[in-house]
Amino acid sequence: MEFMEVLGIRRSIRYFDPDRPVEREKIQKILEAMRVASCAMNAHWLRAIVVYRDELDDETLEALKLPVAGVIMELAPVHIYCYADLSVLQRDHGASPKQLIDVGALTPSHGWSHRFVDEFVWPQLLDPLSKSPEYPVAVAFDTGGAATQGLLMAYNEGLGACWTAFNFLVAKEAFDVPDDWIPHYVMNLGYPLESREAGGQRPRPPFEDLYSEGKVGNPFRRDEAVVAELEKANMIQAPAPLPDRKEEVRDLARKLGLPE
Ligand SMILES: Cc1cc2nc3c(=O)[nH]c(=O)nc-3n(C[C@H](O)[C@H](O)[C@H](O)COP(=O)(O)O)c2cc1C
Known part of the structure; x- marks a missing residue:
């Protein structure tokens, strides 16, 4: 699929479709997409645990579900539980930026050397960051980007997905999650039973309310010619609700035995 259409x-x-399994190779492609994401200092904080719903006992599945996610987790044949491993920096001790230097990605023309890492980057940036209260927030920016690449790969492969919260205390016990990992969200994965349009593209705040140019208060003005180009490339699609969405949702509920 074309990049813009995937977006x-x-x-x-x-x-x-609760009974249609997801091919293992597609799951691997999702994980591969996460792995090639940009990551600060090349440190790779994202960790993911692939869990097959049908391999969970009923009691564990029930306990993992939260009220905002229960039906989704029941219907999705695959769950990918995402975490950030906070121990990465202290274990790495500046080795990953040095690896970037060794392969010619960080170069002397930009001030990079092993000495710069040993004398500045590790002791003054990374070591204090890894001990600061802001650390999980910084890490979440990194892991969120990587996880999103995996999410987009799912759609490229004809799958559908939905992030949801989950009971992380139950997950910690059930999946042997190490103490240093902080829970993010679970990617619920499977083949859509609803149409791929799923009732249309979901509402967003106005563009100019979100993005500034030069300084806050000066909105980045949207060029309608660019919007038209993105519509043509199927990145901007028909907004929700599409006219037949109510009937679609009703039919899905009847098919799955869910409340209407
Ligand atoms: C970090 C994150 C957590 C989310 N958690 C839930 C959730 O617990 N339950 C749910 O139904 N949707 C959840 N969502 C999906 C959002 O509700 C959804 O992305 C948003 O409404 C925009 O719709 P769209 O993804 O179809 O564009 C989550 C999304 C993100 C990014």
Whole structure:
């Protein structure tokens, strides 16, 4: 699928075909997409645990579900639980930026050397960062980017997905999650039972309310010609609700035996 169309067709899928398994190779592609994401200092904080719903006992699945996610987790045949491993920096001790230097990605023309890492980057930036209260927030920016690449790969492979919260205390016990890992969200994954449009692209705040140019208060003005180009490339698609969405949701509920 074309890149812009993948961005456009991605929307949270909450009705999965509960009986259609996801090919293992597609799951691997999702994880591979996460791994090649940009990551600060090349440190790779994101960790993911692939769990097959049908391999969970009923009691564990029930306990993992939160009220905002229960039906989704029941319908999705695959769950990918995402975490950040906070121990990465202290274990790495500046080795990953040095690796970037060794392969010619960080170069002397930009001030990089092993000595610069030993004398400045590690002791003055990374070591204090890893001990600061801001550390989990900085890490979440990194892991969120990587996880999103995996999410987009799912749609490229014809799958649907929805991030949800989960009971992380239950997950910690059930999946042997180390103490240093902080829980993010679970990617619920499967083949959509709803149409891929899923009722249309979901509402967003106005563009100019979100992005500034030069300084806050000076909105980045949207050029309608660019919007038209993105519409043509299927990145900007018909907004929700599409005219037949109510009927679609009703039919899905009847098919799955869910409340209407
Ligand atoms: C970090 C994160 C957590 C989310 N958690 C939930 C959740 O617990 N339950 C749910 O139904 N949707 C959840 N969502 C999906 C959002 O509700 C959804 O992305 C948003 O409404 C925009 O719709 P779209 O994804 O279809 O564009 C989550 C999304 C993100 C990014």
